[in-house]
Amino acid sequence: MSEPxxxxxxxxxxxxxxxxxDGTVFATSDPAVAAAHGLAASEAASEATPLTFRVGHDEVIPGLETAVIGLEVGTETTVTVPPEAAYGAYDxxxxxTYTPTEFEEMVGRPPEIxxxxxxxxxxxxxxxxxTDEAVEVDFNHELAGKTLHVELEVLDIN
Structure with missing residues (x-):
């Protein structure tokens, strides 16, 4: 009998x-990999756990969701997810751009890089x-415009 x-x-x-x-790790479920790649302690603690989601419910990026369909428990693979199947193009x-005064009125604190x-x-x-005249705020997702390479292993299906 085959695996589900x-x-x-x-x-x-x-x-x-x-x-x-370029090989830089941006997220992982492996605490050792997080530590080895200098992910901040708070990031490592919050993200160094397995990723659990329901397929077809838009809980993760589309490219990852479609990549796992058909895989069995124990399958290890690397998936390349282009920006359009991840966080979109950088826009x-x-x-x-806001004046420093506008920014402080909106946010309630002085701007800081x-x-x-x-x-x-x-x-x-x-x-x-x-600058003295302007505060620039980027509302793109931090991973927008990036091709992502995700090494994954299916741990469980239910």
Whole structure:
């Protein structure tokens, strides 16, 4: 009797390591890999667990969701996910510029490079540049425009 394979509607659990095209690890379920690649302690603690999702319920990026269909428990593979099947293309129109006064009124604190902000419309962005006249906030997802390489192992199907 053959092993069950992942199908639409199944809940799957994956061990994974996500890398950019240059090999840099951006996320992993393996604490040792997280530590070896210098992922921040808070990131490593929150992300170094298996990924569990229901196939067909838009809980993960489309490219990962479709890649697991048909796999069996124990299958190890590497999936390449282009931007259009991940977080989309980088959109320069999603970079907004505010005066420092506008920014502080909206956010309630002075701008700081790298600060993560949430706009009133629910968008999340990061401060990417500050001058005396302007604060630039990038509302693109941090992985937008990137091709992702995900090494995965199917741990469970139910």
């Amino acid at each position: 394979t992942v199908a639409d509607g199944d809940r799957v659990q994956l061990a994974y390591t996500g890398r950019f095209e 320069p129109d999603r970079v907004r 790298g600060a993560h902000v949430e706009a009133q419309n629910g968008l999340h962005g990061d401060v990417t540049a500050i």
